[in-house]
Amino acid sequence: MNDTSATRPGRLTNLVPALLLALLVGIMTSAGPAHAQSAAAEGQQLAFDIGKGNCLSCHVIKGGDLPGTIGPELKDIKSKFPDRNELVAILNDETKRNPRTVMPPFGRNRILTEPEINAIVDFLQTL
């Protein structure tokens, strides 16, 4: 006797309203002023992704585990860099400003796309 199969249809019918609700919440948050917040969340994901920004390799970032020690801690970013274009420039190619930096030129070497860099900058500005 397999009682999981017996309960399965019941579970599915319970799931439908929950899914609808999730969808509705999704639509509401992607429109309106919550947009910046979701871009920052996407930016955080990109920043922590080993195959993308992988920023934790070198920087301490709030919310990230096992950070490296090569770069400075990423905090109080808005007060340090009031102009977001400066952050975009650093991510694009920091060797332009500091030829000896070991920070990869994320934009120039196409490690990240322009929208990805912008999303990461959105995230950095929340730190």
Add this chain to the structure above:
Amino acid sequence: MNLRPAIRLASAAFGLATLLSAALPAGAADSVDPAADAKAFQNYFTTKFPKLKPADFVNGPYSLNEDMHRQWVEKEEFPPYEFSLEMGKEMFAKPFRNGKSYADCFDNGGIGVRQNYPYFDEREGKVITLELALNRCREANGEAPLSYVKDEMAALTAYMAFTSRGKPFDIKVPNDPRALAAFENGKEYFYTRRGQLNFSCASCHVQNPGERIRAETLAPALGILNAMPIYRSAWGGMGTISRRFTSCNSQIRGVPLEPQSDEYRDLEYYLSYVSNGLPISGPGARP
């Protein structure tokens, strides 16, 4: 007596000499000074880590702080390279099918000679590494060459390093323009940025030794080859110098060269030379 023509001649000669010395750049080979490079290289690291003696650097990241040093002492009680070392010893003793053996290919029967590799072969005009010499020995005796990166090659070099432990690296750059060029090429490779991540060898191992990339402590370039081959937990096994070079190139999202290509041989030549005087410590173990 009229001195004027003599003075004129002398000043003309002087002017010409000045002009020539200014116009002709010093020959590239003249400016290669391996001994001065090695001195500056070692001085950089001993100044950066004033508590360490030069010989401490051969234990890589394990020499950089007390916690890591304790880990190293504990690891050395049951070293993870022991299995490979045993295998290397057996391989080294076993004759080839023609009755000869590795011992016939090396000075002193291959025992206690690791510190002399790589060397510059003046007949061939190229750098000969230990890994290359081992495969050439096999081929000269009718055996197939081994993979350069792990297992058997690591085992053989582990045994040869083990019999040379404590002997200072004694790499020679003869006064031959080709040897000087090989040294200079290796140096250039070491300091040139490459790969999508735009790192040179020096970005990590000169600029940032002792710093961490995530949880991994970067090893100082000084003494890095003295410990080869190594058992790396990250590799889950043994690796040779060839494996170290190719995997570094992959990690920076570059395209690794063929093991034992001219560039890697020159790189090994440079990097070994600048660690001259530091003892062989291989085989080693690293996180």
